[in-house]
Amino acid sequence: EGLLKPVELQCLTWYVYFADSEQSTGSDTEVLAERTSCSFGSHSDLTSGGSGPQPPPPSSMEEIQVELQCADLWKRFHDIGTEMIITKAGRRMFPAMRVKITGLDPHQQYYIAMDIVPVDNKRYRYVYHSSKWMVAGNADSPVPPRVYIHPDSLASGDTWMRQVVSFDKLKLTNNELDDQGHIILHSMHKYQPRVHVIRKDFSSDLSPTKPVPSGDGVKTFNFPETVFTTVTAYQNQQVKLCAFKLLLCGVFIKPLVCFLCL
Missing domain, CATH: 2.60.40.820 (Transcription factor, T-box)
Structure with a gap:
């Protein structure tokens, strides 16, 4: 039978259902969580323990615009x-x-x-x-x-x-x-x-x-x-x-x- 395993992302934990290969009729995974603004990053994001929310980097001077x-x-x-x-x-x-x-x-x-x-x-x-x-x-x-x-x-x-x-x-x-x-x-x-x-x-x-x-x-x-x-x-x-x-x-x-x- 399938097994629920926790997967750590940068902002929350998603639970992924890993189905047995004999019973799988489609994709090998089925996500048991509603979609949020979070998304999967690199493979290291799935295997690491997650570092929690990160503040956005400060705006660079190149991003500054002045409008007359x-x-x-x-x-x-x-x-x-x-x-x-x-x-x-x-x-x-x-x-x-x-x-x-x-x-x-x-x-x-x-x-x-x-x-x-x-x-x-x-x-x-x-x-x-x-x-x-x-x-x-x-x-x-x-x-x-x-x-x-x-x-x-x-x-x-x-x-x-x-x-x-x-x-x-x-x-x-x-x-x-x-x-x-x-x-x-x-x-x-x-x-x-x-x-x-x-x-x-x-x-x-x-x-x-x-x-x-x-x-x-x-x-x-x-x-x-x-x-x-x-x-x-x-x-x-x-x-x-x-x-x-x-x-x-x-x-x-x-x-x-x-x-x-x-």
């Missing part, structure tokens, strides 16, 4: 040539950078930071009769490096993934002697914002006045549609009109309604 929020709005500006106003006292970005982060280890601690780097080594000027930006010469001398560390840092991966990460408090300035922590940029130059995810164990060199550290615990993201040209006043009237419409719509409260206004 209001990407359609950024693309709308990009298509006509985004301009970003900078002042001596500091001016907030418009539109502001907002991102959604996924793939973080919920239990790991991270810093989220942003810097803005030159696209090229050129200086530009706006030609009104053709409504285009043209190269006007070589770029000005490099400015001191600045990094904006998100004020919610340091936080767990779970905390970051449960919110939209907004950089709406970041300010841009053309004051090279700025001591307020604003991002220092030259006027009439093209720049690319970058978002950095920095694991706690790679943050020892993280500073608002130093370049972002590099290494396996740092992952950087940029979005081509967020490239902009710095100005002290809007040059392109289309950009000025779009910005004005957004302000009228109340972009900070109703971004989707604002986009429909464009």
Whole structure:
């Protein structure tokens, strides 16, 4: 007659009915348990004593993804040539950078930071009769490096993934002697914002006045549609009109309604 034998799996014991070969009419085994999410692994899983539930491995930096929020709005500006106003006292970005982060280890601690780097080594000027930006010469001398560390840092991966990460408090300035922590940029130059995810164990060199550290615990993201040209006043009237419409719509409260206004 058949014999019930316990078989140890990683998460529970299944009982397998081993039928006598003379009485077997089909498969040599008949499982006397309901199917669950568990499954047979290698042969060693069936012969070893089982090690019990294993915690999932921590998420690697390669799994981290950052999605730009209001990407359609950024693309709308990009298509006509985004301009970003900078002042001596500091001016907030418009539109502001907002991102959604996924793939973080919920239990790991991270810093989220942003810097803005030159696209090229050129200086530009706006030609009104053709409504285009043209190269006007070589770029000005490099400015001191600045990094904006998100004020919610340091936080767990779970905390970051449960919110939209907004950089709406970041300010841009053309004051090279700025001591307020604003991002220092030259006027009439093209720049690319970058978002950095920095694991706690790679943050020892993280500073608002130093370049972002590099290494396996740092992952950087940029979005081509967020490239902009710095100005002290809007040059392109289309950009000025779009910005004005957004302000009228109340972009900070109703971004989707604002986009429909464009």
